[in-house]
Amino acid sequence: MIETPHIKCNQEDIADIVLMPGDPLRAKFMAETYLKDYKLVNSVRNMLAYTGFYKGKKVTVFSSGMGLASMAIYCYELYKFFAVKYIIRIGSAGSNNPNIKLLDIVLSTASYTETNFSYTYNSENINEVDSSLYLNNIIKNKAKEKNLDLKVGKTACTLVFDAYMQNQISYNQRLPKDIIASEMEAFALFYIAKKLEKQASCLLTISDSVYENKKITTLERQNNLKEMIELALESCLEVE
Secondary structure (H helix, E strand, C coil), rough: CECCCEEEEEHHHHHHHEEEEHHHHHHHHHHHHHCEEEEEEEEEHHEEEEEECCCEEEEEEECCCCCHHHHHHHHHHHHHHCCCCEEEEEEEECCCCCCCCCEEEEEEEEEEEECCCCHHHHHHCEEECCCHHHHHHHHHHHHHHHCCEEEEEEEECCCCCHHHHCCCCHHHHHCCEEEEEEEECHHHHHHHHHHHEEEEEEEEEEEEEEECCCCHHHHHHHHHHHHHHHHHHHHHHCCC
């Protein structure tokens, strides 16, 4: 049994590939809907994690919570203490580009942040980090097989939920021009993966946009999240 400040389970209970939604209940949904012979392997602080089999492939679904700090805790401990090799974040994002529409699925090739995360972590001033080319190529090929219109590009990682920003237009204007979406966790995941010589990627479903004056329904959100989840799971099958 390995016990870190935030995880308590046997090392063999965690697969070498982990899918990370932010919401613990989404992790539960994924296990119940897609995994065979799954079991709850972590419930410390109610950050639920399940390990089971998807089409014979051992997969762990581990919730990360919201924000860079929470993601940093869990991805670091999984990589460092549980021999995890690959993590794919699956979450939602806001559009930063008029061509990125509600319910589009985005693959993040790099994450940019205004925060001082890297400086706090190890005194580096780094504001952009790439995701795993190996995982990204698998995901892109699988999306092509499934005839999914996957949007691929750089994303921003912020400390503030974009819809609550007091001046979102000003924020968007400060960002590099090639940013296509904003979320709150990927920079921490990508940066720690690089430092620990691991692999990380991130799939996102667009849930809000300043360019579209409409809201998606609960059913629309659920169906498109399922499409993203299934893309991530199918991609796991190709990881060696």
